[in-house]
Amino acid sequence: QQPVQSPQAVILREGEDAVINCSSSKALYSVHWYRQKHGEAPVFLMILLKGGEQKGHEKISASFNEKKQQSSLYLTASQLSYSGTYFCGTEGSSNTGKLIFGQGTTLQVKP
């Protein structure tokens, strides 16, 4: 049931782009994306809902393919502050906010 994220880790230079993928074997209602820096709590990036609605407050874009139960997070023109571990959390049909998180993708942005 745990969604699978790929890649597990990626190293970028400032200004480069990256894509992080999240894939589930179950039908999804929504996908959440969070970033966590070492020793800190996860911070919300974006929610993608079935039907196409998106909610987020950072300059990061993402997509959600409902038929394939897949989501991708697009990090463009990366900055040093983008470094951290990215987690996707998937929600099934129940309206409980119950998220199952992936194992994480570690992103390191170098100068």
Add this chain to the structure above:
Amino acid sequence: NAGVTQTPKFRILKIGQSMTLQCAQDMNHNYMYWYRQDPGMGLKLIYYSVGAGITDKGEVPNGYNVSRSTTEDFPLRLELAAPSQTSVYFCASSYPREEQYFGPGTRLTVT
């Protein structure tokens, strides 16, 4: 707003001891969650609640108990602590199908 607060920040328990991790939020969120995060791993849902008096099990509930008597508070009880419960515990809260706000975490070591 203080957001989501957790106490204590750190705790060392001996095997077999019990303790309660406190979590409070001042955002009037109905939904609250408890996660654990083992080193280098993703977040695992322990218990969640959709409102006062309503709780349900997550992925890894064994060895834990919760109660939700008010909207603001969602304590997590550890009974008979075991080394396998050594982890970082995060509490979070949200409105339905909105971003989850995480507390700063409690780092627990069981020896």
